[in-house]
Amino acid sequence: MRQFKNPDWIADIKFEYESFEQIPSHVFDSINQDLDRVQSKEPLASIVISAWNEEVNILRTVASLSRMKTQIPFEIIVINNNSQDRTQDTIDRLHVKGLFQEKQGCGFARQMGQEQAAGKYILLADADCYYPSCWVDEMVKVLQEPGVVCVYGRYSFISEEGFPRWKLFLLEMMKDAFAEIRHIKRPYYNSFGLSMGFIREYGLKVGFVPSRWRGDDGQLCLGLMEYGKIKQVRSNKARAWTAPRTLKRTGTFSQVVKERILIEAKRFTGNFNSRMPENISMLDE
Template sequence: MRAFSNPNWINDLKFDYEKFEDIPSVVFDKINRDLDRVQSKSPLVSILISAWNEEVNILRCIASLSRMETQIPFEIIVINNNSKDRTQDTVDRLHVRSLFEVKQGCGPARQTGQENASGEYILLADADCYYPSCWVDDMMKVLMKPNVVCVYGRYSFISEPGFPRWKLYILESLKDAISEIRHLKRPYYNAYGLSMGYVKKYGLKVGFIKTNFWGDDGQLCLGLMRYGKIKQVRSNRARAWTSPRTLQRTGNFSQALNARVVKELKRFKNHFNSRMPKNISMTNK
């Protein structure tokens, strides 16, 4: 985890385009050469990305995945979740599998993805995230251990004006600390689809919630607990990186930090209770 700056490899993938029409063909060509190099026609792992109105973000995400350094065979599947912009045009220019899910929500989109995935394992990624080249290896190293059915990784925020890296570092350190406590009894509250993996055959048994429900990823993790262990991937180098837009919805940095601290304090004692909820309403990132 970096305290003062974003990783250099992210700067190479930011692509300052505002819309599909701005993306030059040479950018697609470069990413496709990398995709052809890293993807397999007989994948062990399927990386699922649900995308809704992400015509430029999806380019950045897939560009980062195209730089994976791994011997594990994988494929990338993008599920267009009824986008109204030109997300599909971007995906059509890239050498990845493409699916369409008209029913709105990550749950329905991810369910369509896992039902069509070729791999034995699923890794979930978000369309607005960047992934380091070690991400597949570090996630799978834990997921392929005996009796493990689901893993989740950590994530960091990309600094922007008003959200400097050192402040985000403090927030992330607090977030990582509380995740250790959550993991003892309620690991599903840590399972976010921006960096999560599971064994597909058990995922198909549990299934994603087929409504537009915030928490489909945690709900799947909760169901998977019947079949085996849930593990954290604590590797800092394997962190997914995302924009601070979920923080910005709360206001400035101080407002975002205060809102999350207050929310965690109110439910802190519940983290030591192993009682299983029927439905999970997930916290904001």
């Protein structure tokens, strides 16, 4: 149960390596066997991942995606966003479509990814997350509903010292409640690139914001609202999982909760206003 512990399937691919040099060849071989099994040369969906200095994290992410259980043909595209570590070496050892974007910023990388994608649907994933085997199915299922152009999923945090699962679960309940309120008028504030999907045709029309700063995912969602509906994938079994490193930047768990409540309180009334902002400042995951 996610209330009290991390999912068992994560332990299998939570590689305890600290650098590319430490990754054994047999790990790449095992992941590549799974990648060859699940990927298609004629994909319906393209999973696009921007990676900046994620030489070990990207291994974990791709390993989780290689274990998808789905009949939906898909491909994985990883864009090295001008990394200064050995992210490129990791990508080169994996059977994925690898690209290089020298312009720093997720917007630049994701734009390149969707331009080079072959799928009708684009699924955005982050280079430091883990994805359950049903993720592709659950995301595409909602994305294929009539009139839907963009979807976003929920996410959970992996417990670490100082951030036990039961506390993180309470934080997630609060986060999900705020997301339901925001979704009424401003779903773009919920659309994080760690679990997001859209129809490529419309994504190309809107385009990602050419910026090195955060918010390109929400800004894309805002633009897509012109073409159709934005829906939330509420399936808890399809949650993406990520380490709490963004939370740790704030400080202790209590400091994180206080900051989140203050941020949501300041913009609470705006959640019921349909006025569209020119720029979107997103909460860290």
